[in-house]
Amino acid sequence: MKIKEIIVVEGRDDTARIKLAVDADTIETNGSAIGDHVIKQVRLAQETRGVIILTDPDFPGEKIRKTISEAVPGCKHAFLPKHLAKPKNKRGIGVEHASIESIRACLQNVHEEMEDQPSEIAAEDLIHAGLIGGSAAKRRRERLGDILKIGYTNGKQLQKRLQMFQITKSDFMSALDDVLREEQNE
Structure with a gap:
C-alpha cells in the first residue's frame, strides 16, 4: 500500500x-x-x-x-x-x-x-449521551473515538473534534448506539 x-x-x-x-x-x-x-x-x-x-x-x-x-x-x-x-x-x-x-x-x-463548517452535534447531545460528566463518560468517549476513528478526546474537546472531522449526526448516533449496546452486553 x-x-x-x-x-x-x-x-x-x-x-x-x-x-x-x-x-x-x-x-x-x-x-x-x-x-x-x-x-x-x-x-x-x-x-x-x-x-x-x-x-x-x-x-x-x-x-x-x-x-x-x-x-x-x-x-x-x-x-x-x-x-x-x-x-x-x-x-x-x-x-x-x-x-x-x-x-x-x-x-x-x-x-x-474541516473547521469552517458548523457542527451538527450540539453540546447538549453530548451531555444527553453521557459523554460529558458521569462515571461512564470517559469510557464512552474512548469507544466512540475508536468506532468513529477520531481518537480519544476529553469532554471539552469532543465537540470540536466531531466538528473538525465533520462527523454527521447520523454517524454519531450510530456509533453511540454501538457504544450503548456494548455496555448492555458487558
Missing part, C-alpha cells in the same frame, strides 16, 4: 513500523517540543504532497497533533486506538507497538480537518 501524503510521527521507531506496514515517507517530530524546523518541513510537505498526522494515543501524542494542526491547517489525521498501541507484556504505548494490520487500518480511515 503506497501513501502519497507524508506521515508525521514521533520518532524513528514509529517510522520503522510505518515502513513495515506501508510504502510512505515520514517526518519525525522527535518529541513534543516541536522546533520551527519541523513545522517548516510539515508546512512544505502539506503544500507539496499533503500530510497525515499519526501520533501515539497518549497525552504527548495529542499535544504534538494539536501543535502541528494549529501551525499547519488542513492536515489529515489517522488515529490508532490505545488498545492497539500497547505492547504485549511490556509497558508503554505507541505507534511502534502496533501491528502492521492496525497501522494499515488506521491509515485507511484518515480524517481531514
Whole structure:
C-alpha cells in the first residue's frame, strides 16, 4: 500500500513500523517540543504532497497533533486506538507497538480537518449521551473515538473534534448506539 501524503510521527521507531506496514515517507517530530524546523518541513510537505498526522494515543501524542494542526491547517489525521498501541507484556504505548494490520487500518480511515463548517452535534447531545460528566463518560468517549476513528478526546474537546472531522449526526448516533449496546452486553 503506497501513501502519497507524508506521515508525521514521533520518532524513528514509529517510522520503522510505518515502513513495515506501508510504502510512505515520514517526518519525525522527535518529541513534543516541536522546533520551527519541523513545522517548516510539515508546512512544505502539506503544500507539496499533503500530510497525515499519526501520533501515539497518549497525552504527548495529542499535544504534538494539536501543535502541528494549529501551525499547519488542513492536515489529515489517522488515529490508532490505545488498545492497539500497547505492547504485549511490556509497558508503554505507541505507534511502534502496533501491528502492521492496525497501522494499515488506521491509515485507511484518515480524517481531514474541516473547521469552517458548523457542527451538527450540539453540546447538549453530548451531555444527553453521557459523554460529558458521569462515571461512564470517559469510557464512552474512548469507544466512540475508536468506532468513529477520531481518537480519544476529553469532554471539552469532543465537540470540536466531531466538528473538525465533520462527523454527521447520523454517524454519531450510530456509533453511540454501538457504544450503548456494548455496555448492555458487558
